[in-house]
Amino acid sequence: MTIDAAGREMSRGWSAGVIEGFYGPPWTKAERERLLDWMARFGLRTYLHAPKDDPHHRAVWRRPLPAGAVAELADLVAACASRGVDFVWAIHPGLDIRYSSADDLAALLARLEQVLAIGGRDFALLFDDVPGTLEPDDARAFGSLAAAQAHVANRVHAWLSGRDPAGRLLVCPTAYCTRMADAGLGGAGYLGDLGRLLDPAIDVLWTGPEIISREITVEHLRGVARLLGRPPVLWDNLFADDYDAGRFFVGPYAGRPAGVRDHVRGVLVNPNNELPLNFAPLHTLGRFTQAGAYFDPRAAYLEAIRDWLPAFTLLPCGAEPRPPVSADDLVLLGDCFYLPHEHGALARRLLDAAERALTRGGDDAEVRGTAARLVALTNRLADLEDRGLVHALARRLWALRDELTLLLLRLDAAAGRPRPDDDHLPGAFRGGFVADLRRLLPFDPGPSVASPRAFRPRPAILRPARRDDLAGCFRVCLETGDHGADGTPFYTDDPDALARIYVGPYLELEPDLAFVLEDEQGVCGYVLAALDSRSFYARYESEIRPRIAAAFPEPSGDPATWTRAQHVHRSYHHPDYHCPEPAATYPAHAHIDLVPRAQGRGYGGPMMRHVIDALARRGAPGVHLGVSSRNDRGLAFYARLGFTELERRGPPGDQTVYLGLRLVPAAPGELPS
Numbered sequence: 305m306t307i308d309a310a311g312r313e314m315s316r317g318w319s320a321g322v323i324e325g326f327y328g329p330p331w332t333k334a335e336r337e338r339l340l341d342w343m344a345r346f347g348l349r350t351y352l353h354a355p356k357d358d359p360h361h362r363a364v365w366r367r368p369l370p371a372g373a374v375a376e377l378a379d380l381v382a383a384c385a386s387r388g389v390d391f392v393w394a395i396h397p398g399l400d401i402r403y404s405s406a407d408d409l410a411a412l413l414a415r416l417e418q419v420l421a422i423g424g425r426d427f428a429l430l431f432d433d434v435p436g437t438l439e440p441d442d443a444r445a446f447g448s449l450a451a452a453q454a455h456v457a458n459r460v461h462a463w464l465s466g467r468d469p470a471g472r473l474l475v476c477p478t479a480y481c482t483r484m485a486d487a488g489l490g491g492a493g494y495l496g497d498l499g500r501l502l503d504p505a506i507d508v509l510w511t512g513p514e515i516i517s518r519e520i521t522v523e524h525l526r527g528v529a530r531l532l533g534r535p536p537v538l539w540d541n542l543f544a545d546d547y548d549a550g551r552f553f554v555g556p557y558a559g560r561p562a563g564v565r566d567h568v569r570g571v572l573v574n575p576n577n578e579l580p581l582n583f584a585p586l587h588t589l590g591r592f593t594q595a596g597a598y599f600d601p602r603a604a605y606l607e608a609i610r611d612w613l614p615a616f617t618l619l620p621c622g623a624e625p626r627p628p629v630s631a632d633d634l635v636l637l638g639d640c641f642y643l644p645h646e647h648g649a650l651a652r653r654l655l656d657a658a659e660r661a662l663t664r665g666g667d668d669a670e671v672r673g674t675a676a677r678l679v680a681l682t683n684r685l686a687d688l689e690d691r692g693l694v695h696a697l698a699r700r701l702w703a704l705r706d707e708l709t710l711l712l713l714r715l716d717a718a719a720g721r722p723r724p725d726d727d728h729l730p731g732a733f734r735g736g737f738v739a740d741l742r743r744l745l746p747f748d749p750g751p752s753v754a755s756p757r758a759f760r761p762r763p764a765i766l767r768p769a770r771r772d773d774l775a776g777c778f779r780v781c782l783e784t785g786d787h788g789a790d791g792t793p794f795y796t797d798d799p800d801a802l803a804r805i806y807v808g809p810y811l812e813l814e815p816d817l818a819f820v821l822e823d824e825q826g827v828c829g830y831v832l833a834a835l836d837s838r839s840f841y842a843r844y845e846s847e848i849r850p851r852i853a854a855a856f857p858e859p860s861g862d863p864a865t866w867t868r869a870q871h872v873h874r875s876y877h878h879p880d881y882h883c884p885e886p887a888a889t890y891p892a893h894a895h896i897d898l899v900p901r902a903q904g905r906g907y908g909g910p911m912m913r914h915v916i917d918a919l920a921r922r923g924a925p926g927v928h929l930g931v932s933s934r935n936d937r938g939l940a941f942y943a944r945l946g947f948t949e950l951e952r953r954g955p956p957g958d959q960t961v962y963l964g965l966r967l968v969p970a971a972p973g974e975l976p977s
């Protein structure tokens with residue numbers, strides 16, 4: 305593992321941190337200092353300097369750094385050192401290097417010499433976004449791009465080691481994600497050859513299955529490590545926004561289970577071009593590095609937003625006092641600019657409601673309320689004290705406000721109240737050549753993105769849960785969250801609400817008693833258990849509940865107006881740890897959920913028997929579980945497995961029936977319970 309609980313580096317790995325590796329204006333000195341302050345605060349301790357559009361990094365890499373640039377870099381090296389952040393200096397020679405040229409190698413080393421002289425120790429050679437083929441003289445000398453790049457990198461590394469044995473070198477390959485490798489970029493066998501030829505002490509950067517990877521799994525990283533002969537250092541573009549001028553990303557570091565940390569030599573994120581918008585992404589990355597076995601991105605996001613709130617202080621302007629920006633406002637806004645492949649829960653809910661209102665008519669009060677609140681918020685945000693933040697947000701908020709205003713006008717028109725003051729004028733609104741091209745080229749991502757895995761029908765298998773099953777199990781919990789039916793429509797404001805108590809704690813505290821059912825589409829069920837309910841609840845109380853209660857405040861106001869998620873949030877604050885009597889006889893408990901496609905196929909019985917066997921093997925004398933008194937099928941199912949009723953709780957007609965099963969024969973003379 306390369307990142308320990310305090311986010312520090314271990315072995316020769318790289319601690320988590322930031323790559324300034326995007327296209328667009330490089331950050332200024334002041335912005336970098338702010339970044340480093342945040343990094344030190346969040347426990348992120350590597351800064352990789354690789355601004356694509358700094359000419360000294362890429363376009364004119366052969367020329368010696370001018371004195372002004374050296375002085376700026378020296379300040380940056382010192383700024384990193386004063387905050388305990390490792391400075392890594394990158395050069396990007398790949399656009400026109402001749403790999404066999406002694407002059408080009410000398411030019412590279414001369415640059416490194418300049419950076420060593422001002423205190424730099426760690427370096428990166430970047431070959432991303434460069435031609436995947438060789439010029440004829442290099443092809444003759446090396447035969448393959450991999451051999452050519454390995455030659456240069458190994459020479460640089462050997463030279464560096466001679467200067468400072470502790471200095472480290474990172475290389476970014478030309479095929480730096482699975483999609484590029486699969487497309488044959490760099491030639492057949494490029495990555496395998498590079499992994500074989502590169503000195504084992506050189507680390508390799510990798511962006512995941514894609515350039516912008518929605519998910520990076522442990523399984524994926526295992527494959528990459530096999531190919532490269534070493535675990536990669538993630539160059540994570542999750543928050544990069546240089547490729548889309550209309551967006552930015554302030555959602556949480558997500559789609560990477562905590563277990564990923566054990567399969568990389570470092571996690572570096574290449575974030576939003578606009579430095580002020582990186583607070584929450586980096587805050588959550590810090591939490592990811594420090595989390596235990598399970599990381600809850602939404603909770604980390606809510607915490608980051610609360611910490612970010614002071615940056616949203618309004619200027620004291622105007623006669624009327626204006627309401628301050630609240631954490632709820634900021635969550636709503638952040639949900640509209642969440643992650644590349646995912647809207648935040650509130651934005652998704654607004655979109656769903658808008659679609660319903662526009663296509664089916666009916667009650668549009670919720671849409672109007674949320675849209676109007678966002679429009680008012682975008683107006684208020686022009687008056688922040690932090691002008692850098694205003695300027696970073698301005699153009700995207702303008703676009704958001706325009707579209708929301710159009711939405712409100714369309715709803716008015718649908719309700720028979722067309723408004724003459726619509727200023728969405730063709731040519732000005734959504735105009736321009738690029739917009740016309742977009743209209744000409746409707747873009748359908750198609751099945752390869754929507755369902756990347758080819759359909760291979762096979763029966764589901766039951767296997768021990770792994771750390772990276774968390775997201776799949778959370779999905780199962782949601783899809784069975786409405787008394788066994790799909791709860792998705794009822795938990796749009798917080799889809800993870802139920803799983804945070806019914807799944808997360810079991811995977812975290814009782815991983816050996818957690819089993820998942822997996823079919824060709826992924827996790828489709830689970831059975832989870834606790835060996836000793838009282839000690840399980842005690843650990844939940846001390847290790848987990850404080851975390852989730854802090855992230856999700858107790859809802860206030862009339863409970864009749866709460867969403868279902870809010871009722872669940874209340875239970876974070878008022879837990880029910882009931883254990884049916886005789887508790888000593890039935891100390892274990894278990895529960896099972898199967899999504900509809902896995903129901904009625906005979907999986908439930910074997911799954912329950914499996915967990916019962918596991919509990920018995922670990923010495924549990926008995927197990928209990930709760931079933932709704934209205935769930936006749938469930939009651940019959942457990943009766944067939946040998947469970948008997950222990951007690952009932954709750955109002956008549958809607959009771960929880962507690963059932964128990966003895967796992968060891970009663971000792972002679974013991975009274976039957």
Ligand code: GDL
Nearest residue numbers: 325326327432515541544546547
């Ligand atoms: C890339 C570039 C990076 C850019 C990012 C997002 C790598 C290794 N290189 O391909 O500079 O910011 O995509 O557009 O990711």
